[in-house]
Amino acid sequence: MDENLKTIEFPSARILGIESSCDETAAAVLENGREILSSVVASQVELHAKYGGVFPEVASRQHIQTVYAVIEQALQDAHLSVKDIDAIAVTRGPGLAGSLVVGMNAAKGLALASGVPLIGVNHLESHIYSSWINSHITEEYPEPPKFPILALLVSGGHTELNLMPDHLLYKRLGSTMDDAAGEAFDKVARLLGLPYPGGPSIQKAAKEGNPEAFNFPRAWMEGTWNFSFSGLKTAVLRVVRGIEESGKDLPVNDLAASFQAAVVEVLVGKTLSAAKQFNAAEIVVAGGVSANTALRNAILTQAEIPVHIPILKLCTDNAAMVASAGYFRFINGKRDPLDIDVLPTWPLS
Numbered sequence: 001m002d003e004n005l006k007t008i009e010f011p012s013a014r015i016l017g018i019e020s021s022c023d024e025t026a027a028a029v030l031e032n033g034r035e036i037l038s039s040v041v042a043s044q045v046e047l048h049a050k051y052g053g054v055f056p057e058v059a060s061r062q063h064i065q066t067v068y069a070v071i072e073q074a075l076q077d078a079h080l081s082v083k084d085i086d087a088i089a090v091t092r093g094p095g096l097a098g099s100l101v102v103g104m105n106a107a108k109g110l111a112l113a114s115g116v117p118l119i120g121v122n123h124l125e126s127h128i129y130s131s132w133i134n135s136h137i138t139e140e141y142p143e144p145p146k147f148p149i150l151a152l153l154v155s156g157g158h159t160e161l162n163l164m165p166d167h168l169l170y171k172r173l174g175s176t177m178d179d180a181a182g183e184a185f186d187k188v189a190r191l192l193g194l195p196y197p198g199g200p201s202i203q204k205a206a207k208e209g210n211p212e213a214f215n216f217p218r219a220w221m222e223g224t225w226n227f228s229f230s231g232l233k234t235a236v237l238r239v240v241r242g243i244e245e246s247g248k249d250l251p252v253n254d255l256a257a258s259f260q261a262a263v264v265e266v267l268v269g270k271t272l273s274a275a276k277q278f279n280a281a282e283i284v285v286a287g288g289v290s291a292n293t294a295l296r297n298a299i300l301t302q303a304e305i306p307v308h309i310p311i312l313k314l315c316t317d318n319a320a321m322v323a324s325a326g327y328f329r330f331i332n333g334k335r336d337p338l339d340i341d342v343l344p345t346w347p348l349s
């Protein structure tokens with residue numbers, strides 16, 4: 001990393017971000033890594049709902065149909081043309097190969113036609129950089145996060161704790177040994193007969209339920225910073241089967257609330273312990289599961305240091321976060337050639 005990065009004071013640059021790693025086609029224009037000039041997200045949720053999860057081939061073909069319209073809309077909303085853009089940041093990975101390729105090729109086409117440089121961005125880095133965008137839930141901390149940062153990334157495909165000593169630097173402390181937190185929400189929702197995507201459905205049901213109704217296991221993974229959610233999922237399955245066999249109605253709301261409480265307790269407990277142990281100045285929570293109200297409330301009330309969580313629409317996949325991560329790469333001199341490949345597997349550190 002460039003040693004001078006710390007001293008660079010947010011120089012002026014407009015970045016077009018493009019995201020297509022999973023089932024959202026998105027484009028956004030960001031000024032100086034923090035100000036949203038436009039942000040367009042075309043969600044495929046309804047298309048995939050009937051499959052109970054993302055159907056990869058359907059996702060990539062839908063991206064093909066929407067990607068240029070979404071980019072055009074983002075530029076139009078920002079009242080800019082490609083020539084006014086300093087760099088095109090595009091999600092290079094991790095994600096579904098067939099989906100990533102669509103955004104990547106659109107970005108390459110634009111870069112080739114306009115001469116604007118291309119920057120490939122890590123999707124996990126993008127989730128983390130959503131906390132640099134000027135729109136925080138935590139109004140008492142309107143400043144960008146301060147290093148060293150303890151970042152909890154909780155999304156559909158990932159659950160990990162990273163220590164960030166500075167921009168673009170990540171030391172992974174631990175990650176999930178099995179299911180990601182978002183994946184656990186999605187699978188348990190299916191067990192409870194709740195609609196896809198599972199996270200918001202569980203949250204809604206949990207609001208009407210008792211979080212202490214069932215004492216589900218907490219996998220603390222003592223002595224490590226790792227997580228595990230498959231045992232919890234199995235515990236819910238066992239209880240559900242038992243109740244079904246007894247012929248009684250499933251207490252869906254209580255099950256959802258008790259499951260959610262178990263996930264939140266472990267996520268918050270381990271994040272706060274890691275922040276303390278590694279002397280983090282501030283905490284960042286990112287990824288789709290950071291939209292969860294119980295998680296947001298718990299970490300905001302229990303943490304003794306500032307916590308940054310993006311506003312709801314920046315928690316799940318969007319392109320403003322891609323443009324933000326792209327901005328910090330851009331001001332650090334990073335550029336990519338037009339023959340870069342997508343990276344369906346691409347760890348942060």
Ligand SMILES: Nc1ncnc2c1ncn2[C@@H]1O[C@H](COP(=O)(O)OP(=O)(O)OP(=O)(O)O)[C@@H](O)[C@H]1O
Nearest residue numbers: 155156157158182199200287288289291292316317
């Ligand atoms: N309110 C919520 N509570 C809990 N989970 C939620 C909530 N809202 C969304 N989620 C979960 O977030 C996940 C989607 O997040 P995101 O878009 O970041 O995942 P992804 O892009 O598919 O995965 P990754 O970022 O790891 O590649 C889903 O698993 C969804 O159930």
Ligand SMILES: [Mg+2]
Nearest residue numbers: 155288316317
């Ligand atoms: Mg994501």
